[in-house]
Amino acid sequence: MGESWFRREFLTPRRLAFNVIFYGIHFALFAYGWYSQETNTKLAALNGLKWSVWTSRGAGLVLAFDGGMILVPMLRNVIRVVRPKLQWLFPADENIWFHRQVAYSMAFWAMVHTTAHYVNFFNVERTQVRPEIALDIHYTQAGGITGHFMLLIMFLMYSTAHHKIRQQCFEAFWYTHHLAFFFMIGLYTHATGCFVRDSAEPAYSKVFPFYTTDHCLGYESWRFTIWPGILYFGERVWREIRARQATRLSKVLVHPSGAMELRIIKPSFKYVAGQWLFIQVPEISKLQWHPFTITSAPEDPYVSVHIRQVGDWTHALGERLGAGPQVVAAMTKAAMNGTEKDEKLTMLGATRGDFVEIEGGAGAQALPTVRIDGPYGAPAEDVFNVEVAVLIGAGIGVTPFASILKHIWYRQKRGNLGSLRRVEFFWVCRDAPSFGWFQSLLQEVEAAQADPNFLRINIYLTQKISEDMLWNIAVNDAGAEYDPLTLLRTRTMFGRPDWKSIYGRMKQAIETGQYLPGTNSQLKTKVGTYFCGPGVLAKAIKEATVESSSSAVEFSFAKEHF
Amino acid sequence: MGNLIWHEYARLLAVTSSVCEWSYSNDGLLSLRRADTIWASFWGFYYRKFFWDFVGGIVRAPGGLQPSKANAVFITLIVKAPVIQILAMLLAFVILALELPIPQIKGTMIHRNFVIRIPLLLLQAFLTILFYQGTNAALWSMITAACYGRAVVLGETMKEAKDNRGKGGRA
Secondary structure, three states: OOOOHHHHHHOOHHHHHHHHHHHHHHHHHHHHHHHHHHOOHHHHHHHOOOHHHHHHHHHHHHHHHHHHHOOHHHOHHHHHHHHHHHOOOOOHHHHHHHHHHHHHHHHHHHHHHHHHHHHHHHHHHHHOOOOOOHHHHHHHOHHHHHHHHHHHHHHHHHHHOOHHHHHHOHHHHHHHHOOHHHHHHHHHHOOOOOOOEOOOOOOEOOOOOOEOOOOEOOOOOHHHHHHHHHHHHHHHHHHHHHHOOOOEEEEEEEOOOOOEEEEEEOOOOOOOOOOEEEEEOOOOOOOOOEEEEEOOOOOOOOEEEEEOOOOHHHHHHHHHOOOOHHHHHHHHHHHHHOHHHHHHHHHHOOOOOOOEEEEOOOOOOOOOOOEEEEEEOOHHHHHHHOOEEEEEEEHHHHHHHHHHHHHHHHHHHHOOOOOOOEEEEEEEEOOHHHHHHHHHHHHHHHHOOOOOOOEEEEEEEOOOOOHHHHHHHHHHHOOOOOOOOOOOOOOEEEOOOOHHHHHHHHHHHHHOOOOOOOOOOOOOEEEEEEEEOOHHHHHHHHHHHHHHOOOOEEEEEEEOOO | OOOOOHHHHHHHHHHHHHHEOOOOOOHHHHOOOOOHHHHHHHHHHHOOOEHHHHOOOEEEOOOEEEOOHHHHHHHHHHHHOOHHHHHHHHHHHHHHHHHOOOOOOOOOHHHHOOOOHHHHHHHHHHHHOOEHHHHHHHHHHHHHHHHHHHHHHOOOOOOOOOOOOOOOOOO
16 A cells, blocks of 8 residues: 555556556547447438437447457466467466456446447437337347346456455355356347347348348447457367366375375376466366465476365365364374474484375275366466576465475476576465475475575564563574474574565675676676565565666566466 | 355445446446446436336337326326436435445444345335336346345344454554
8 A cells, every 4th residue: 555546557667558558449449439430421310319329339349349358368278378478568467457457447338338328229219210119129139138138247247256255255256257158148149130220120131140231330349359259268168178188186195284285197287387277176066176386396297286274175175085174183283292302303304293195095985086277377487587586485375486496406406497596585474383394395405405505595484472482492593403493404584574675685795796606797687586475565575676676686576376 | 265245245236236226426436336226317317217118108209108197107206307216316325325334324233234224225126127227226236135135044244343454564
């Protein structure tokens, strides 16, 4: 907050460009729609309705544009393919945001269009320019029926898409949003029946599309807007086919923190580190697909996701896999009790709280079938194009970095790091122990580091610490090789990180050549920040990156979305 | 997660259907996403038409539908003077005042009571279905009333607002 609306919309160059182009197209289309109706001598009879018919035609054309654009950002597979090439042109990861902008605009123009038509039909009835009454047009003709139907669908879809409702009950949003299918059908057929014509009665013909353009003078916009619809439909079909390809759940690991790690084997599934997938367990719900971040590296022989039991679906999954809340609670307790013992064992290489494996066919019920769909893009694929990668995960947002860190580690072993010279990993979380599984992963990665300067792990713990814990840390920390909380060599820091000073120092170090030995200061050093976590934090970090950018160091920022 | 809180959903619907009754608008209301009743009634002032005038009416060209004498009372209240439209608009503002609560009633019994909204919404549906522009608003108001009905049946209650919320970074 704190930032004014004007500043956000008009003083940020990219946003300004978007606003000018996006709304510019809208107003241009509106103006053209209005003008072409008003000046069309063939439609002189309709022009007797004056401003209302001009408005409705203009707004109609705008809505055709919006109706065509609304599905474009949802073409997930197409976006995944084009985004590496078009990243410079538009932020491909902001597709949902764009979808929303189109939807807002659609709501506004739908109001304009409908209002104008209410006036139109009122006057058609009064003047009898066509021999029909308003009610006929509203409720017996294709345009009226589909129009009212689309309004009702919008009423339901927009209201369930409200962020509050989405968080409460994702299912309500998910199912209602599939009304989009009927909405699109309504959109493509909205102007059927030769609605805009120079004759009193419609001019039909016997061949497709069953009207003659001699007398039917609409914009024929469906001929354009239907393509994204066909593409989207094709994509959904393809996703379904792909999801049915051989997939096997090979292993489930339950971590003491309660996270379940599903290891899935699907030979046809190819992905890049940092991407995510949709997962479906038909035994729990045949229709629901749930998004999860991939936590395995592409080099691993399996695809893994870590699932915490937080919602209906994840709880049901836990029960089904034999890792219900009781099991997890017992494990967590055991792990907590074992903490002290573990610390003595640390020197011997033991980790805190081992996971429990649940394997299929081992006496108990077999593991359920799963299907996965994906992968879908995330900006973290780009880490190898920058010299310094700053990876920041907050809370559960740390998950994509599991895959990325593993992947970096694999590539490091192969000596194939691209332009990447250093990695700074930040993990900001309230209570580290609850992410036990991630700690063990970090341990592996840290232990495997040959060059101490390549990967630096910074962990910030933001929770309030009790006095006992404080003493525990003070006593255990002094002189110990490993951090008492995370069992990493890296020390845990407490409180919130001060991003401005972190970036400021990094910039200074790079500029003086200490950070990357041998860097020629004439060259611009690219520092990419990849963040996953809450929006408030994203903003603070982004501000810090912008502030720290200089002629020698270029800081960029990318945020992941769920 | 997983459970729809019906009254919160119904609230969104109520805001939409009240503003959107096809007849009223100003900038503030537009921001509420086409709230229908107000918008509808607003236009109902200018283009006055009894929705049910086709019942027994005859079509004259030009001139349009001539309603039958039996509907004279509605013609008086809708076409000769936009009484119904005005009532619908006032009611829509009352509902909005409840839903977006104006400070005076925020947290009071009226604001926290869902039962009271159902007759208000049904009345809004009844008023709006009488005039030409109000049909969508009527339909939406009925859906909204049904959602509130569901909330009442499930025994939902309005959560106490937390005072320290939404003060990110400063709290």
